[in-house]
Amino acid sequence: MDITAVAPATRTVPRGLVPAGFVLGGTLISLIGLTWDIQWHSDVGPDTFFTLPHLFLYAGSAFSGLASLVVVLMTTANAKRDKDVDPIVGGRAVGVFGRTFAAPVGYLISGTGAALFLVYGLWDQWWHGLYGFDAVIDSPPHIGLLLSISITMVGAVMVFAVARDQRWGTYGVIIAAAALLVFSMVTSLGLRAVPGALFNPVSVGTAFFSVMILFMAAHALSRRGGAFAVGVAVAVLQAVFWWFSPWAAEVYANAIGLPLRDYTDGIPGMPNMIPMCLVLVAVVVELLHKVPAWIPGAVGGAMIAVCAPLQRVLTYGGPFPINARYLTTIVLAAAFGALAAVLGRRFGHMLRHLAPAKENSHA
């Protein structure tokens, strides 16, 4: 693995970038598959195991999983030969199954997520055999699959956070955190299983995950503008998917000779789950960086809950519901936003401990 001694002088790819890029690329393929699949079900409908959006979902986890596996096997081989293991590739290696494998902790997480995806794929297949090929995004096995991909995405953030002192590490953390944030908006739909008579659990969950991931990335990068960069990256993903999702659903339907549903509204499903006010929340996080984290967290959480019905009115039309449930949701989103900020800050601190560089001595 140590190529520096024999590599030609023109070689410029930094160590660790290639496998990290594969893991991140896999998560982005999963994200594309998810937004496409959601749009497919709302605009077109018919489903099989092998639709193209499904293949993107499978391929995304396969890419990330195989890249993680290769890194773990190479690290294990190096460890067995008593070669130095460079922690810039995914962080320090930890023993798995005793000392059978030596796995850099970032790749251990991303690979575990990919392996879980396979297991939950089987659980989902069994579920569909029993309940039919329902297109319900928030069925228990679907949430299991989404959580598995989320774990791979957490691993992607980790493998880039290790290299945060380098430019590719910084950009990687921003993109990986943005992908995780966007993906979490769909996973939050699992909260519809929580009774929602008094408040909107999905809005509260959306606020929680958004604030937590913004703070986590900002603190992992530990530089001004970190939260704002993630907010902008999310906005870019939202804008691209806003165009892509209905377009891809229609093009694919035309390609295989299926018509669009009657009364399709064409509103992009997944992109519309992302709070449009997130960039403003990120600006608040940046401006209030000197006060305790829970304050901008609470403000950000409340902003997301305040704006959620506004966004719905903007895209779908209909009345603006100012009632006790709405106000309760805002208060809870503020409380969970405060908690999310404190947690996110701590998670950022934990990500900094992954780095092999100067500032820490244990991980």
Add this chain to the structure above:
Amino acid sequence: MRKTLLGLLGTLALLLGVATPALAFEPVNVVHTEKVQAGPYDLTVGFSTWPVKAMQSLDFTFVPEDGIDGKKGTLTLLYGQEEMDDSPLARHPRKREVWGLDIYALPEPGTWTLKFDVDGPAGRASGELKNLQVMEQPGPPMGLSWAISTIPLFGLITFIVIAWRRTRTP
């Protein structure tokens, strides 16, 4: 690097090539029908599985005796007396000559009503399929299904707790 990219493109092409012949969508098989009289319109309601069970998805078809041409309408789903859904009658995506709901599940066991408001050449009229009995959901209790499905979340939380303890600043 070029070889790796070529390999990846080849894999993707193979995946797509294998996928294309597998894209055969299930036909809509009606195994049970009920009649609904909505004024001058005789509607046949078809079900692709019978009896209907909660959370188990199936194809519903709604067919006026002389077809859907020149007609439109609304379907309202009532659970007991509570209105659960209200949507225009749309053509079934896999059986375009009739109205329908594709792979749709009624979420709760109990008594459901399907209410049809039809507007056509013979004027506007309403009809209901009352007392549609939906049986208990099949499979394990939802609590168990959720417990199995959230194992990755609890695994992640466990990992975070361990990492938290190891990165505590003295």
